[in-house]
Structure formats: C-alpha cells, structure tokens
Amino acid sequence: MMKRTIPVLLSLILLMALGSTAGAADYIGGKKCKACHIKQYKAWEKTSMANSFENLNPNVKVEEKKKAGLDPAKDYTTDAKCLKCHTTGYDKPGGFKNMEETPKLANVQCEACHGPGSNYKKVMKKNKKTWKENGYTSDELKSVGLIIPSEDEKTCLVCHGGDSPFNEKLDAKYKFNFKERLKKTHKHFPLKYIKK
Ligand code: HEC
Ligand code: HEC
Ligand code: HEC
Ligand code: HEC
Numbered sequence: 001m002m003k004r005t006i007p008v009l010l011s012l013i014l015l016m017a018l019g020s021t022a023g024a025a026d027y028i029g030g031k032k033c034k035a036c037h038i039k040q041y042k043a044w045e046k047t048s049m050a051n052s053f054e055n056l057n058p059n060v061k062v063e064e065k066k067k068a069g070l071d072p073a074k075d076y077t078t079d080a081k082c083l084k085c086h087t088t089g090y091d092k093p094g095g096f097k098n099m100e101e102t103p104k105l106a107n108v109q110c111e112a113c114h115g116p117g118s119n120y121k122k123v124m125k126k127n128k129k130t131w132k133e134n135g136y137t138s139d140e141l142k143s144v145g146l147i148i149p150s151e152d153e154k155t156c157l158v159c160h161g162g163d164s165p166f167n168e169k170l171d172a173k174y175k176f177n178f179k180e181r182l183k184k185t186h187k188h189f190p191l192k193y194i195k196k
Contacts (some may be wrong), residue, residue, distance in 0.1 A: 025119040026114045026116055027088055027105055029104035039189045044109075044110065053170045054104040055084055058076075066080065068166060086108065088109040088111050094116060094118070114147050115156055116145060120145050124136070
C-alpha cells in the first residue's frame with residue numbers, strides 16, 4: 001500500500017508544481033465557477049448537459065438507445081466513444097479520465113464550452129478586490145483561454161454533430177439550431193465588470 005502511495009503522491013506534487021507555472025490550462029470543474037457565477041450555474045444545472053453522464057448507465061433511455069442501434073442493457077460509462085461527448089475535457093490535459101479519478105468532471109460542464117479554466121480563473125480571482133474599480137476586458141480573459149461560445153458554433157459542433165448516435169438523421173428533433181440552443185443553454189445575465 002505505502003509503496004504505491006508514495007510515488008503517486010510525489011507525482012501529484014510534481015504535477016501541481018508544473019500546473020502553477022506551465023502555460024497549458026487544466027480543467028477545474030464547474031463547482032469552482034459556481035463560487036462566483038451562481039446564476040449561470042443554477043441555469044446550467046437545469047439543462048440536460050448537467051446530467052449527461054447518467055445517460056451512459058444501463059437501462060436509462062431504453063427506447064432512445066434502441067432506436068439509435070445501441071444496447072440499452074450495456075454499461076457505456078467507461079466507453080471512450082461516448083465519454084468524449086458526455087464529460088468535460090475527456091482525453092485532454094487535466095480533463096475527465098474516469099469516475100474513480102475525476103468524478104468532478106463528469107457531465108458537460110462550464111469548461112466544455114468555455115475552455116479549461118485553471119488559467120483564466122486565476123486572472124478572475126486575482127482581481128477580486130478591484131473588480132469594481134478596474135474591471136476586466138474580454139480580451140484579457142480570452143488571452144488566457146476563455147472561450148465565448150456564442151462567437152463560434154464550432155465549439156458546439158464537436159459534440160452536436162460528428163459521430164453522435166443522436167443526430168438529425170435519426171430524428172429531426174436532434175437537429176442543432178445554434179440560435180435556439182444558445183437560448184436554452186443559459187440565460188444571459190448582464191455583466192457588471194467587463195469593460196467594452
Ligand atoms: C462536450 C460535448 C458538448 C459540447 C461542447 C456542447 N454540448 Fe450541448 N449537449 C451535449 C450532450 C451530450 C447533450 C445531451 C445531454 C443528455 O441528454 O445526455 C447536450 C444537450 C444540449 C442542450 C439541451 C437539449 C435541449 O435542447 O434542451 C442544449 C440546449 C445544448 N446542448 C446546447 C449547446 C450549445 C449551444 C453548445 C455550444 C455553445 C453546446 N451545447 C456544446 C454535449 C455537448
Ligand atoms: C453549452 C455551452 C455552455 C455551457 C455548458 C456553459 N456556458 Fe456559459 N455561456 C455560453 C454561451 C453561448 C454564452 C454567451 C451568452 C451570450 O452571449 O448571450 C455564455 C456566457 C457566460 C457568461 C457571461 C455572462 C452571461 O450570463 O452571459 C458567464 C459568466 C458564463 N457563461 C459562465 C458559465 C458557467 C459558470 C457555466 C457552468 C456552470 C457555464 N457558463 C456553462 C455557453 C455555455
Ligand atoms: C460526437 C458526440 C457524441 C458521442 C460520440 C455520443 N454522444 Fe450521446 N449525445 C450527444 C449529444 C450532442 C446529445 C444530445 C442530442 C440533442 O439533444 O440534440 C446526446 C444524447 C444522448 C442521449 C439522450 C438521447 C435522448 O433523446 O434523450 C443518450 C442516451 C446518449 N447520448 C448516449 C450515448 C452513448 C451510449 C454513446 C456511446 C455509444 C454516445 N451517446 C455517444 C453527443 C454524443
Ligand atoms: C473568483 C471569482 C471567479 C471565478 C472562480 C470564476 N469567475 Fe468568471 N468571472 C468573474 C468575474 C468577476 C467576471 C466579470 C463579470 C462581470 O463583468 O459581471 C467573470 C467573467 C466571466 C465570463 C464573461 C467574460 C466575457 O468577456 O463576457 C465568463 C464566460 C466566465 N467568467 C466564465 C467562468 C468559468 C467557466 C469559470 C470556471 C471555470 C469562472 N468564470 C470562474 C469571476 C470569477
């Protein structure tokens with residue numbers, strides 16, 4: 001037991017040290033965003049994206065799976081083919097791996113659309129005391145990886161297209177209408193500290 005834990009701990013410490021200096025951002029999970037963006041969190045929580053992992057379990061959405069040629073009795077929760085679209089950052093640095101190691105990145109969370117947050121969160125946090133006086137610019141945040149998805153449909157089409165079994169050929173209701181879906185994604189709450 002100890003023989004195994006020590007190298008794991010050492011590599012964790014190394015990873016943490018690298019993480020604080022390296023340029024590439026990690027996924028931190030939506031709970032971290034919730035602290036400052038409670039309204040957006042609550043709105044997102046009501047969409048099916050917040051429960052998208054659940055649908056990979058056996059005996060869930062039986063009729064829908066049959067129609068798509070999937071096996072409703074099968075457990076898809078470890079199937080790479082499904083995980084890339086039903087979790088956050090699957091197979092990317094710092095993204096979802098499996099339920100044992102990265103449970104906080106299950107489901108399609110904030111960072112699936114806004115990009116991995118470890119770097120832009122630091123900028124948002126660093127300025128906490130001076131939000132009111134100094135504000136932010138969107139460019140500043142984008143330069144450290146923040147994505148504003150309404151600017152580019154491609155952010156969505158990675159999952160709402162490609163090899164998704166639930167596509168518009170299966171049923172017209174799965175057709176991706178960017179404008180309509182944006183409205184359902186989360187309500188826009190006016191920003192107070194972003195300088196135009
Ligand atoms: C990482 C993959 C992924 C990305 C990126 C993604 N989605 Fe989704 N989305 C899903 C999955 C999976 C579901 C279905 C959840 C379920 O039922 O299991 C979904 C469901 C939704 C729903 C809820 C269904 C509805 O119509 O009420 C909306 C709205 C939506 N997506 C909008 C968007 C928009 C807009 C974007 C881009 C800005 C986007 N999604 C990007 C994976 C993704
Ligand atoms: C399916 C994609 C998607 C997901 C998931 C998502 N967002 Fe967004 N978010 C958007 C889009 C698109 C906009 C731009 C809305 C606009 O311009 O009207 C946006 C805008 C925002 C804004 C700017 C202010 C506002 O209300 O429009 C904040 C803050 C934000 N999101 C935070 C979050 C947080 C926190 C989460 C997770 C709890 C989250 N988002 C999940 C797509 C997403
Ligand atoms: C390319 C991305 C992608 C892949 C791969 C993918 N999904 Fe999904 N899945 C989606 C999206 C997007 C939706 C939501 C479709 C919509 O609402 O228009 C969805 C919806 C679903 C639903 C809900 C359907 C409904 O009508 O409520 C189930 C169940 C599901 N997926 C299971 C799976 C399983 C199991 C796999 C692997 C065999 C899988 N998906 C692979 C993107 C994907
Ligand atoms: C320490 C607090 C804090 C945390 C944590 C935080 N944010 Fe922010 N974020 C802010 C503030 C403050 C703004 C400016 C809001 C305003 O103008 O009202 C902002 C702005 C944004 C915007 C809008 C940017 C624009 O140009 O329109 C998005 C999108 C966003 N955050 C997403 C996220 C996501 C996703 C996470 C988690 C990965 C996150 N934030 C974590 C404080 C935070």
